Amino acid sequence: MTLLHCLLCNDIIFSRATHDMQTCTCGSHSIDGGFQYIRASFNNPKEFKMITLPVPDAIKQDLYNDWNKQLNKYGKGKYD
Numbered sequence: 001m002t003l004l005h006c007l008l009c010n011d012i013i014f015s016r017a018t019h020d021m022q023t024c025t026c027g028s029h030s031i032d033g034g035f036q037y038i039r040a041s042f043n044n045p046k047e048f049k050m051i052t053l054p055v056p057d058a059i060k061q062d063l064y065n066d067w068n069k070q071l072n073k074y075g076k077g078k079y080d
Helices: 057-069
Strands: 001-008 009-014 029-032 039-042 048-052 076-078
Touching: 001 029, 009 029, 039 048
Parallel strands: none
Antiparallel strands: 001 009, 001 048, 009 076, 029 039
């Protein structure tokens, strides 16, 4: 899974499924594609960092269900 860390608002965003576009709080960065592809948009490449983490299949299904059922428990978080 690819996470995008916005260095401006300190959000960590990721896409849970195809067509699940997530945007950070300040609106400077977005990520889309889930586990199928990565599409990121940004204002300045020096203002974000991308992190790739392995994700077990069970968690992938949980993330997809979160998006598909519009539960929205996941998708954006603050970096501590």
